[in-house]
Amino acid sequence: MNIRLIIAVFLGVTSCWATFSMYPYFIQLAIEWKSGKEKNVLFHLKAPNPDTPDTPNPDFLYSALFYDLSKGDLLLTGDVPEQLDYFSIAFYGANSFHYALVKARDIKEKTYTIRLTNGNTPTQSSGELHVQSPSTSGTVIVRYMRRNAEDHAYIQRIQQRSMLKQLP
Amino acid sequence: MIAFLKQNSFRLLIAAPCVGFGIGILVLFIARNTQPTVQGSPWKTFLNIGSDGESVLQKAIRAGVGIYALPKEEVVYFMANTDEEGNRLEAGHRYRISGNAPFTRIWSITLYDDDHRLSANPLERYHINGSMMNTEQGQPYSFIISSKEENDYWLPAPEKGNIVLCYRIYLPPASTFPIQASQLPRIQKL
Structure with missing residues (x-):
């Protein structure tokens, strides 16, 4: 098996997993941005x-x-x-x-x-x-x-x- | 096929992260509407919010559909977008919601539009809760969802569009689990 193919599959799976992991961070940032609220203000x-x-x-x-x-x-x-x-x-x-x-x-x-x-x-x-x-x-x-x-x-x-x- | 992949393996190396990202987004998009359903009822729920058993994918889905949820020791959430016949809940129809009040002091059923926003109405009534129904724990209750005024207890719906219901049981006693369909409100189209 071509080593590049193995690396490509690894990269694909890792990217998919990273998407799941990063998505909540993205949602959190989007909510903060949409709220227009300053940090550290109740x-x-x-x-x-x-x-x-x-x-x-x-x-x-x-x-x-x-x-x-x-x-x-x-x-x-x-x-x-x-x-x-x-x-x-x-x-x-x-x-x-x-x-x-x-x-x-x-x-x-x-x-x-x-x-x-x-x-x-x-x-x-x-x-x-x-x-x-x-x-x-x-x-x-x-x-x-x-x-x-x-x-x-x-x-x-x-x-x-x-x-x-x-x-x- | 293998020969093609071998010949284009360098391009594949570049494309793989993009494909992985695309598949990830697609899975999240599809999974948004595939929360586990309580068997024999239209109610969907995540029961392992905040628990160690929650997978990375479940956490990601929850961030999209129910961000800032509380753990199940505090609140159990159920969502329904269909009636008990499996038909989509639509604002133009009337529905009877009925069941037995859960064995906790605090519970509510809230009506949202398809974008999960409260439905604006002049009565400023967005939910029905235990104190509004004045029902003892374990006793039956019933109310109507309608876009037109009703004589019975009723919850105003918008004139058009789809609707979503959220049933919340606060501080559920241990006897609440495992959740069974008989504990959850019926949603009957009238």
Whole structure:
């Protein structure tokens, strides 16, 4: 068998596999680009309404963040919405794959402080959760379950109190 | 054939990555619509989201059809684009959705258009959930999907085009698995 043929088959199969592996990265980049949002800025998605019904899931109100840890860690703080049926903070890597999830039932206090890092971090301080990102970039999605108008107003107050801080 | 390949092996070397890339894209395109179906129902699902058993191809497909999904311990997602007879769900028809409420406090059925966008409507009603139906766990529920106002519980559909339903069970108890068709809502064309 010609060695070039063997190499060609190998290249073909590898390229096909690489396409599967790279596709999620491409989708992630496309979503970031389409959103027009800056990196390391926490934003809140509007609830669906007749003009802009593009919220992915009407069960939730969302806050989200496209992060870049190349300049340092990020500190995410906020209140735990105790009166909701569901609240979670999900972390996705540069390939859009989920790698960590902080749930309301994991947080003992009424507030949370999460340090998002991609490298070695100082000793964990009391009450601070550390989330180790597998990549320097990715996405954080905060989900607040909304069942009625009362929940809606409550969530909006909680969202306004959540903060993101860039650490040196 | 072999002789031709041998004669053109250098060109083949150059073309192979392009062919591999093309096949990869084609497979992803075809696989988008071939999620596993729960036998005996129109509902499709990925049950191994975020698990170690998820292959590179499954992850790639999921990035295309359900990016930022939560693992199955948090939510189980089911999608349906056909009724129980296997016919495409179309906005111009009326459908009855019925079943028994799952054994969890939180569940919902959301209606999307063919592009997986919520369907704009003046009622601002995009889904039906457990609290709207006021149904106890395990108890029966039923509602209508229609583009015209109904007397019964109803979910507004657009005037035309195809529709897709997404059934979500949040914080599913262990007894939810393995998923069987009898646990999932029926989709009957009226």
